Ligand code: SF4
């Protein structure tokens with residue numbers, strides 16, 4: 555019998571993890587033809603909203619579970635079309651240049667369809683389960699020929715457990731291979747009832763072992779993430795090989811230290827894990843933060859791609875613990 559590890563304080567801390575139906579869920583994007591989110595050719599459904607707040611998040615527009623306006627000043631033509639429809643004076647022309655005052659924006663989204671360059675974009679739209687199914691089923695021939703399927707990602711798809719469950723159940727009935735990518739913050743009882751029956755693989759992020767460093771860099775201590783992982787690994791032993799894949803993003807100075815990687819490798823090894831994935835740092839998130847009008851908070855974050863020798867060193871730590879990466 556699988557033990558669900560949830561101490562009282564954990565339960566209290568996560569009781570509001572899931573977003574109520576009236577507040578969401580919002581889909582950020584459905585991306586077809588992905589080769590990076592599981593076996594074969596896949597469609598990836600990105601949900602908007604995440605309980606973590608990783609300082610390096612390379613999808614910062616997926617953090618908030620509410621809609622946001624993205625503005626890419628680098629492709630704005632300063633044509634002024636948007637300023638003519640903005641009734642709140644958030645967009646206005648000054649000396650032939652567009653000025654955007656985000657504090658005045660009411661998120662009416664009247665401006666986005668008129669923008670000829672795509673500089674203004676809405677992040678997050680409401681979709682029904684049927685909308686999502688219709689969209690991803692268009693690519694079924696690609697899944698069938700490549701051994702692919704559908705991946706629920708985010709954000710954190712398990713913040714919307716009922717919605718995720720309905721999508722996964724419907725896809726399973728149609729014979730689609732389902733993957734859920736998760737940060738590990740969810741209620742295990744709900745997961746077992748609503749998601750586990752319909753999922754073929756789980757990609758599970760383990761970022762930082764140390765509780766206080768986890769809190770500093772992701773906003774949440776690592777205890778629940780590790781407890782849920784242990785439970786899933788027990789379940790995984792009764793499933794097919796590869797059901798549970800732990801993944802660690804390599805973030806310079808935060809997750810890629812020898813101490814952290816050794817601690818993760820030791821943790822995984824103690825649970826009998828033989829395979830994991832290390833995700834190379836993606837510095838392109840800076841541009842996305844700019845589109846949200848946000849400043850980089852944490853000093854010392856690299857804007858460079860990771861040195862291949864360092865990546866090889868990180869892999870060696872896992873391989874030495876008997877885990878292939
Ligand atoms: S979303 Fe509405 S209020 Fe905001 S900038 Fe566009 S038109 Fe103006």
Ligand code: SF4
Pocket residue numbers: 629630631632633634635636637652668669670671672673674
């Ligand atoms: S409509 Fe688009 S391109 Fe034109 S000023 Fe507005 S944001 Fe820039």
